Amino acid sequence: MKSWDLFFLHFLICLSIVTSPKSSAMFLPKDSYLINSGATTTINMPDNRVFKNDPQAASFLDSAFDNLASVPRTSYGVPSPIYLSARIFTEDATYSFPLSRPGWHWIRLYFHPFNVTATNDEYNLTQAQFSVKTDDVVLLHSFTVSDRWESVFKEYLLNVTTDRISIHFNPLKDSFAYVNGIEFVSAPDFLISNTAMNLAPVSEFSGLQEIAFQTVYRLNVGGGRITPFNDTLGRFWDNDEKYIVSKSASQNVTIPASYVKYPEGSSDLIAPNWVYASAIQTANANVSQSILNVTWNMPVDSSFSYLMRLHFCDIISKSLNDLYFNVYVNGRMAISGLDLSVVADGLSTTYYKDFVLSTTSIDSDRITVQISPANYNPDNMNALLNGIEILKMSNSVGSLDGEFGVDGAMLLAVSVKKKAFVALGIILMFGVFAGIGVMVVRWYRRPKDWENHNSFSGWLLPVNNNHSTFMSKTKSTVSGSQPNGFSASTGMSVYGSGLGQSYTLAELKVATKSFDEKAVIGVGGFGNVYVGKLEDGTKIAVKRANPHSEQGLLEFQTEIQMLSKLRHRHLVSLIGYCDENQEMILVYEFMSNGPFRDHLYGKGLPKLSWKQRLDICIGSARGLHYLHTGTAQGIIHRDVKTTNILLDEKLVAKVADFGLSKDGPSMPGVGHVSTAVKGSFGYLDPEYFRRQQLTDKSDVYSFGMVLFEALCARPALDTSKQREQVNLGEWAMKMKKKGMLSKIIDPFLVGKVADSSLKKFAEAAEKCLAEYGVDRPSMGDVLWNLEYSLQLHEANPPDLAANVEEKEAEINSCE
Structure with missing residues (x-):
């Protein structure tokens, strides 16, 4: 391209920025610490940010060991001069920055490994293994960059509530730490609200301002890469192309950035107009039998929850109320029938929506976003998306990386669990002895005529407040049970009670061959379970309770309570009972293939x-x-x-x-x-x-x-x-x-x-x-x-x- 063409293109870009209603709005951070670690010279970035050299930043660092390292710029094809120098730590080191005011702040870390000689020692930065954390949040755990050609950029967003923040670099045993560049910069207070929509279950999630975040994806959908030169907050927005599942289903669309409008109360600090000026729409819109959805797949660590922000701007419609589409996240409906002309109050007007994705709503270690036309307007079957941001949320132990948070936390967790286990074991043992004591007292205080009772109803009733007389308190089978299933003494249907048929003890003895030990198919705290066969050939499972086991009585009672109100194809059915001669017997359908x-x-x-x-x-x-x-x-x-x-x-x-x-x-x-x-x-x-x-x-x-x-x-x-x-x-x-x-x-x-x-x-x-x-x-x-x-x-x-x-x-x- 000729130099004049480059000049004219640059002029159009600058004109677009100047004429955009909000693009020229500037954010002046109260706190801004930019450090080119290991360097002896400052760096002036293209976006006019200035990174201080190490001597200028020495007052922020508390380290007993001083190692600087640098490499000639011509030696490495790195994306930024920040990666051409590094500070190495062989012991724990801390950067400490005072705050002008509490609130949201960015922490940005730059890493690029290379072989260097520093203070007469040879260091291969690909061998470094270390953790980075603040006083409250683990940023990196057992971190390493093994590829000497790889440049790694990590961005975090923390709501700092103190007047100072410390960033600790902790080498693992027999290793060391390093960093090429550090940013600690204020962010707007309104950047993250306290609430968002929880995707599964659908509800309001509250407490986002108490959580730390790490940027995982920030995508300019349908457009090119955006650098801090075009983002007042110093953010990078990557192109989304490699995350689209089927490119044939999508179609890029762009408009001049100056056309983008921000609604009342919004700002381009949420996202620059360049993000909203490009989009992906469904391919072959308005053509029958076309593929009318677009899908993005983004791998994530499913052991963490995520805050996802989707950006929209209707840059394709010719009139209001013309575009309706659905948004799905991990197969779940996130937005139904979205009409941007209503929620954004106009065309080419920005709109964004936040969602919280818990670990239960993330499948296959990936987040999937899909847009699909709604059927509200058959004349315009289309959908679009302009931007995607995905931020990892710190977990319950304040970690953004690693299973246990900080080094040694695993041992601490194990130690705590062991102590809790021992303590709980003592409590449970005490409870067991106390329970035995209660059982003994209860046994000696039992009704004097217990031996004369012909049923176990007195022990079990009431098993259900609504049906406290579902079983006869006299002989139910020998003298009272009628063929139609009614108890003669109460007139209540035992079928209606959920207990099924009343069997005589004699019937069950015949069925189980007098409860033969060879017929035992199960043993529990209540007693034994026997397999039996009725006169008609039906096989049954007979659970016979031990009246001398208090534990068994309680379990037996619970079993009756539950099964009297449950019926389902995949629950074992209770088909009858026996309440005779001090016996407590329940009869179930026989499961011929036994336990899984x-x-x-x-x-x-x-x-x-x-x-x-x-x-x-x-x-x-x-x-x-x-x-x-x-x-x-x-x-x-x-x-x-x-x-x-x-x-x-x-x-x-x-x-x-x-x-x-x-x-x-x-x-x-x-x-x-x-x-x-x-x-x-x-x-x-x-x-x-x-x-x-x-x-x-x-x-x-x-x-x-x-x-x-x-x-x-x-x-x-x-x-x-x-x-x-x-x-x-x-x-x-x-x-x-x-x-x-x-x-x-x-x-x-x-x-x-x-x-x-x-x-x-x-x-x-x-x-x-x-x-x-x-x-x-x-x-x-x-x-x-x-x-x-x-x-x-x-x-x-x-x-x-x-x-x-x-x-x-x-x-x-x-x-």
Whole structure:
């Protein structure tokens, strides 16, 4: 291009900036510290910012070790002169900056590794490993840049409430730290509001001003890269091209930046007019059978939550109320029927919307944004998007990087958990002894005529305040039960009570061969479960309570309470009872294929296919979802495990054993039930264990262990394994993060599972095992993901023939 052409292009750009209504608005930061670390000269950037050299910034640094390093500019093709020098720290070092006023501030860090000689020592910056944090927030944890040609830029946004901020550089043991450049600059107070829309569940999220953020993506959709030269706040906006899933479905559109208008109360400090002057619209708009959606996929770390800001400006419509479209985020409707001419009050007028995406709403370690035309105006089927910003949110321990936050925090967390475990163990032991004491006292204070009672009703009633007389207090079967199912003594239908048919003790003795020990198929705190066969050939499961077990009585009572109000295809059904001669017996449908666990390991039964395992997990999830949502309060199972998932003759899964179940919280605004910890080790929700606060997410955690059992065909806890492999959930999640989950799945499944199906299944299991209940999905969401996993498997069945050939080739090569 000729010099005159360049001059004319530059003139048009400058004219556009000058004539734009808001583009010339300047933000003068109260605090502005710009440091060119390791350099002895200042740097004047093209946007007129000046970076001080190291001697000029020495007063901000507290370090006992002084290492400067620089490299000739001609030696490296770096994007900025800031990367041509570095300060090296072999010990902990701290930069401390005073604040003119509290509020939002940027922290920007520049890193570029190179081999240098500093103070007569050789340093290879690719070997540096270190952490960076403020007093409150971990910015980088065990950070390293291993590629000597890579330049790394990190940007953070913190709401600082003190009069000074410290930035600590902490080398890991036997390593060192370095930094090429530092910015600490004020940001506008209105840049981040305190509330945004939570995507799942849809609600208002409050408290954003108490959270620290890291910029993950800032995209100028449909336009070129924007540098601090055209952004008053010194931000970079990247082109979105590499994140579009199908470029053929999209079409770039631009207008002069001077045409962009900002509504009353808005500012170009939210985003410069260059962002709104470009957009992506759906390709082939107004053409039938065209692809009328555009999708962006952006990889993220799903262990964190994110604040996402979408920017819109209708630069394609010719008139008002002409463009209607939908916006989806991770497959969920985020905005329905968006009419920019209404929300922005005009064409070519800016509008943005903030969303919070929790870990439960992020699938496949990516955030997906999709725009699609609404059907409100068939004459203009189109949609557009102008900009995307995605900011990582600090987690509950104030970290933006790493699982545990700061170095040593993992050991601290383990130590705290051990102390909490010991303390809770002592409390539980005390509770057990106290409970035994109560049981003994209660036994000696029992009614004097207990031995003369012919039923256990006196112990169990009332099991339901609405039906406190659902069982006769006299002999119900021998002398009172009528063929039509009514009790002669009360006139109440036992069928209506939910207990089903009344059986005589004699009938059940015949069915179980006098409760033969060989007929025992299960043992619990209440007593034994026997398999039996009625005269008509129907097989039944008979649960016979031990009247001398107080624990068993309580569980028995709970079982009756729950099953009397529950009916679902994927819950084991109660079909009858026996209330005779001091007996407490419940009769259930017989599940001929027994516990799910027996089909996974330990019993030598034929292996289940991947589809069979998915069907069983889906059925179990449906049963649990019904428990959580099928009654006004919901019911929490509290003992979800593979032995409590039973299979019928067709391998249909049904959830069983409700002896530990609890009604969900009944008080408005209270999301948990405070109760003593009960359940099975290996499946216990750690948050419930710590806080003794039970929620339906406790079942979700336990079900996550069930899913990994189904995948790996091994127990949730296996003390015969190496230490790091004892807990299946922890081991599986660690292997998944390393991309090695396929190494620990059931060998029988290798080569027989579609990769996409396996990935979706493992993601569902991993999300169930989130440390905190609020970060776990609902059982309904888990069910959806499992059904999706099944769809993926059926749509993309693995090539078994190819897998067999591959295996044979592998064997031949070994021979």
